[in-house]
Amino acid sequence: MRCPFCGHTDTQVKDSRPSEDNAAIRRRRFCPDCGSRFTTFERVQLRELTVVKKNGEKMPFDRDKLTRSLTIALRKRPVDEDRVERIVNSIQRRLETLGESEIPTKVIGEMVMDHLAELDKVAYVRFASVYRNFREAKDFEDFVGKLSDDQSD
Structure with missing residues (x-):
């Protein structure tokens, strides 16, 4: 494993x-070259996943990008980081x-929407506003109106 601080290629595992x-598996590592520690x-990984964008562009699945999207939607909401990881x-x-x-x-996107709908309605609306590309306030009103109608059924 390459050291993220100095680039040395021979790091040591201190704890797993x-x-x-x-x-x-969480591994604590030590770089003998610069003395830094990192995790x-x-x-x-069951299979390599490729994401196909709307324009046809293909790119490797990025777990960190998915985590960032959820974290942004859940910013300042009462949800544990562990829940996001799950x-x-x-x-x-x-x-x-x-x-x-x-x-x-x-x-x-639909999988994320399903999870957020169950977890936190504010985060659900935030994510939907980007995912469904809301352009004006009326888009929010319509979406929240449908959300309210669904809950009253």
Whole structure:
């Protein structure tokens, strides 16, 4: 593993243990060249996933990008970081078990929307505003109106 501080390629593992959700191995590493310590996570990857954007562009699935999107939607909301990690794990596992290596962004977006709808309505609306590309206040009103109608049923 390359040291993120100095780039040295021969780092040492000082401690390994399962992560809190047992979905990864957490490793504390030490760089003998610069003396820095850092943490890495090792996860099982069932298959290589490629994300297909609306314009047809293909790119590798980026777990960190998914985490950032959820974190932005949940900013200043009463939700634990562990909960975000569990959602990301759940979405990644579902994508890996779909049987397809190329996943349209729409599928990922809908999975995120489903999780946020159950978790936090404010984050759900925030994410929807970007995902569904709201252009004006009326778009928000319509979306929240449908959300209110769905809850009153």
